[in-house]
Amino acid sequence: MKKIIIHSIPVAISFLWLITECNTFNPITLKGPDFLKFYLILVAGFYISVFIIKSIGKTFSHTTFYFLMLIGGLGMIKLIRGIMLGKPVGFLTMILILELIVMLVLIPFKSNNEFKK
DSSP: OOHHHHHHHHHHHHHHHHHHHHSSOOOOOSSSSHHEEEEHHHHHHHHHHHHHHHHHHHHOOOOHHHHHHHHHHHHHHHHHHHHHOOOOHHHHHHHHHHHHHHHHHHOOOOOOHHHHH
């Protein structure tokens, strides 16, 4: 339960910024620079919460993985929408590649022997 609260804080902060600055609750309809600001607030806050959990000594749970997938999914949806509309998506692509690299570093891989048990 603590992990859900810790991970929901960056989501709440980014949506609070979205409502106060852009007067909307839908991040997908935002223009490029506003979405990038929202997405960077969301990603930075999430990784800060992940490092806080890691510094406490807790392990990564399914909750952390699900939040990571939701944030990555939001970025992928916006990337596909930007490509379909013919908009420049270079910065978002770089952020998503960095997010993928961090995800690969954070999530430990399990050997085949562990899956067979």
